[in-house]
Amino acid sequence: MTIIINNKSGVPIYEQIYKQIKSQIISDSVSEDEPLPSIRNLAKDLRISVITTKRAYDELEKDGFIYTVAGKGCFVAPKNIELLRENNLKLIEEHLSESIQLAKSCKLQINDLKNMLDVLSEEG
Numbered sequence: 001m002t003i004i005i006n007n008k009s010g011v012p013i014y015e016q017i018y019k020q021i022k023s024q025i026i027s028d029s030v031s032e033d034e035p036l037p038s039i040r041n042l043a044k045d046l047r048i049s050v051i052t053t054k055r056a057y058d059e060l061e062k063d064g065f066i067y068t069v070a071g072k073g074c075f076v077a078p079k080n081i082e083l084l085r086e087n088n089l090k091l092i093e094e095h096l097s098e099s100i101q102l103a104k105s106c107k108l109q110i111n112d113l114k115n116m117l118d119v120l121s122e123e124g
Helices: 013-026 038-048 050-062 083-105 110-123
Strands: 067-068 073-076
Touching: 013 038, 013 050, 013 083, 038 050, 038 083, 083 110
Parallel strands: none
Antiparallel strands: 067 073
């Protein structure tokens, strides 16, 4: 598992860890039930606080991407297809909201956006 921390980005470190592990789980780079690095080892490898790493793992567990076995560590949770779908729908809604705001800022009509979406979906 590869995690790269960018100290210059405005994104909190725990969120960078969360997003990178989540992305690797979703893309099947790590397998179901595969053990994750221990919180202490990951913190040591990344040269960050154990508290920061724990927060990232807590968020991943809360969102159903990993599970913890007492005394054994954290593992990749079985994929919850409905949860993944909901996460993707949320992201799509966020991107569409941003697109609508950009369109409004340059006085683009909704029909123009729909046409752009049709053209892009035919291309890709």
